[in-house]
Amino acid sequence: MSLPSKDNFSEWYHEIIQQAEIMDIRYPVKGLYVWYPFGFRLRNNVYKKLREIMDREHDEVYFPTLIPETELRKESEHIRGFENEVYWVTHGGNDPLDVKLALRPTSETAMYPMFALWIRSHADLPLKVYQIVNTFRYETKHTRPLIRLREITSFKEAHTAHKSFEEAEIQVKKAIEYYKEFYDFLAIPYMVIRRPDWDKFPGAAYTIAFDTIMPDGRTLQIGTVHHLADNFAKTFGILYEDVGGEHRYVHQTCYGISERCIAALIGIHGDDNGLVLPFEVSPIQAVIIPIPYKGKDEVVREASKKLANKLSDLGIKFVLDESEDRPGAKYYKWELKGVPIRFEIGPKEVESGEVVVSFRDEKRKFKAKIEEISSEVISRWASEMRERMRKKAIEMMKQKLVYPKDVDGLKELERNVAVISLCRNRECGEYVEEISKARLLGWLEETPWWVEVKEVDSCIVCGGKGSLAVLAKSY
Ligand code: P5A
Secondary structure: OOOOOOOOHHHHHHHHHHHOOOEEOOOOOOOOOEEOHHHHHHHHHHHHHHHHHHHOOOEEOOOOOEEEHHHHOOOHHHHHHHHHHOOEEEEEOOEEEEEEEEEOOOOHHHHHHHHHHHOOEHHHOOEEEEEEEEEEOOOOOOOEOOOEOOEEEEEEEEEEEEOOHHHHHHHHHHHHHHHHHHHHHOOOOOEEEEOOHHHOOOOOOEEEEEEEEOOOOOEEEEEEEEEEEOHHHHHHOOEEEOOOOOEEEOEEEEEEEOOHHHHHHHHHHOEOOEOOOOOOOOOOOEEEEEOOOOOOHHHHHHHHHHHHHHHHHOOOOEEEOOOOOOHHHHHHHHHHOOOOEEEEEOHHHHHHOEEEEEEOOOOOEEEEEHHHOOHHHHHHHHHHHHHHHHHHHHHHHHHHEEOOOOHHHHOOOOOOEEEEEEOOOHHHHHHHHHHHOOEEEEEEOOOOOOOOOOOOOEOOOOOOEOEEEEEEOEO
16 A cells, blocks of 8 residues: 555545554544554654653653543633533433533543642642543644644643742743743744633633644644733632731643643654654664575674664664565565664675765765764764754744735635744734635744844734734644
8 A cells, every 4th residue: 555645634644543553543433543553653752742841840640531521611711612512421331410411622620629638728829730531622723633633642731839929920931931942842843822802711811832734735733832910710719828927829830731632753854655653753763674695694684683683782762674575675675664773784785884874864875884883973863864854854844934014915825834023913913804704823922044134014904013923824
């Protein structure tokens, strides 16, 4: 079975998810999918990095999946935002429950009543926790593996509580830095965008999102950071006693990332031959392919074994492919899986103590002395590859960006992402959405170097004071 061209992104994505054995999409419930072992290994490698970052200053916790309706309904904005997306558990066996239980769509209303019990004095602050759990959202838009799920299987949610609005704001900035580090590690470019006030997380004071651009020109929100101010604290009675003995409400933040990070990894870096994965997260980091030659099979096999032992010693996850397939079929198979480094050994290489090396993201092949392959060499290869992947991704994104200077320029956005100058008034925001038939993602918090306008003009609708805003068709 061959992959469709990536130019037809939607079909390509649908196929690669299955052919590379990331997810089995045949599960008989809409919006729910099964992780294959290979996909789950990739997921675990990526989440290992996320955990490593979180563990620096958060404690890991686990809160229950079920939330009583009474708690979920307490914060009025929050429930208004999630009302239509909640799955309800109404029965235990045949008995109707006294209080309906929600399958968590996110865990604010599970955690915060407990925070009210945990937090007593200023000495209990700041509180910083995270969990990686499944959450459920009855999504009505088109569901898609890893992108729009009804069971999000890998929801990393962090929740923090602080003494003041300002301290919480410092945490927002830190969270943004953590997410930048995470996405830089995956070589996924992003825009950090402040959502319009009318499109923020339900219950938040403001929302900052990470958006990336997929190859079809649609943006994907791959993470969000919310400043909750004391909105939830007032609802759930989360108070602390300050040094002077006064009782005050805490200020909170929360921020989340889901397996959409894997969707971005696959969608942005992959090519017509399959996955292209960064070395650090690839379930298989290298493959050794012996190139047999009549009469020389034995020496080729020995040399391949020697290289295999070496890679084992270096702690690299590799496959020595001694199957009966022809080399071409082997290349095809491991390219589909995104294996970053390929080693080929034939009789010539055996004689010179060398190996032919190639990287998944480029056509070039070169020879290296087996004895010179070390941890340092491998990590240099890995970081050079990551750099090339990042550059290529940025090039792709640059090509999707357009910079309309007036409202007429918004009419034919098609598969493009528009960066415009816009004021923060809702009327102007809704007007550009209407004209462009696209979504106003919000205003750039910082301008990535690859966004080519730096100077800000006046609002393209009303002529008032503008800032750089992003309009796009989004997933
Ligand atoms: C932050 C963590 C929250 O839920 N509460 C705790 C806050 N924010 S959010 O924006 O609603 O979700 C966080 C991120 O999860 C991804 N996401 C999804 N991924 C897959 N399928 C879905 N149905 C889905 N819904 C949200 C987004 O990346 C979002 O930024």
